[in-house]
Amino acid sequence: MKSITIRDTKENIPVGKILCIGRNYAEHAKEMKADVLETPVVFIKPSTAIIFDGEEIVIPKISDDMHHEVELVVAIGKSGKNIPASEAHSHILGYAIGLDMTLRDVQSDAKKKGLPWTAAKGFDTSAPVSEIIPAKLISDPHNLTLICRVNGEVRQQSSTDKMISRIEKLIEYISTIFTLERGDLIFTGTPEGVSRVVNGDIIEAELVGFAKIIHQVKSAY
């Protein structure tokens, strides 16, 4: 089992489910030529997809088109089911910066055929994530800047105030479907600017003022 560190504590908690939200920023939906939906798109990555700062991101053999998606990650601290938005914050342990690495060719093919995104989104190394920054250190999670650089060049930069479904609403909605448990992570969706990365590229994902992770991309073939 993968465990994740909570900053400024000696605590390490096992990672449970990784729930990911799609199309939560209008400009990204537009660049993907996808409609913004009334209810969020939810998909899951296995916890084996997690890697931490400095580890390699590996493009599996099934793909020749990997994209970065920088995202704010919410870590769940208190378990719950059918959590009302008004109580969502009491279930949040903290926040992290993450990358929802995506095999865009595999995903496009799956979309065309009406098949699940599991391989395109859940492969090993598809979920690089920082340590958890305790919620008490972040006064407004909807006023954070996300940046993704590739080889030093900014590819994505946006604010979490552009999220379509806010964190409280996401927790409310997701918890009507899945029991949320301590150690679950929610990837809250990516802003515009996603792009391809190739063997040897260096990806930096930053939650400005709080956390940064750096990863090199490696091709499996």
Ligand code: MG
């Ligand atoms: Mg994403």
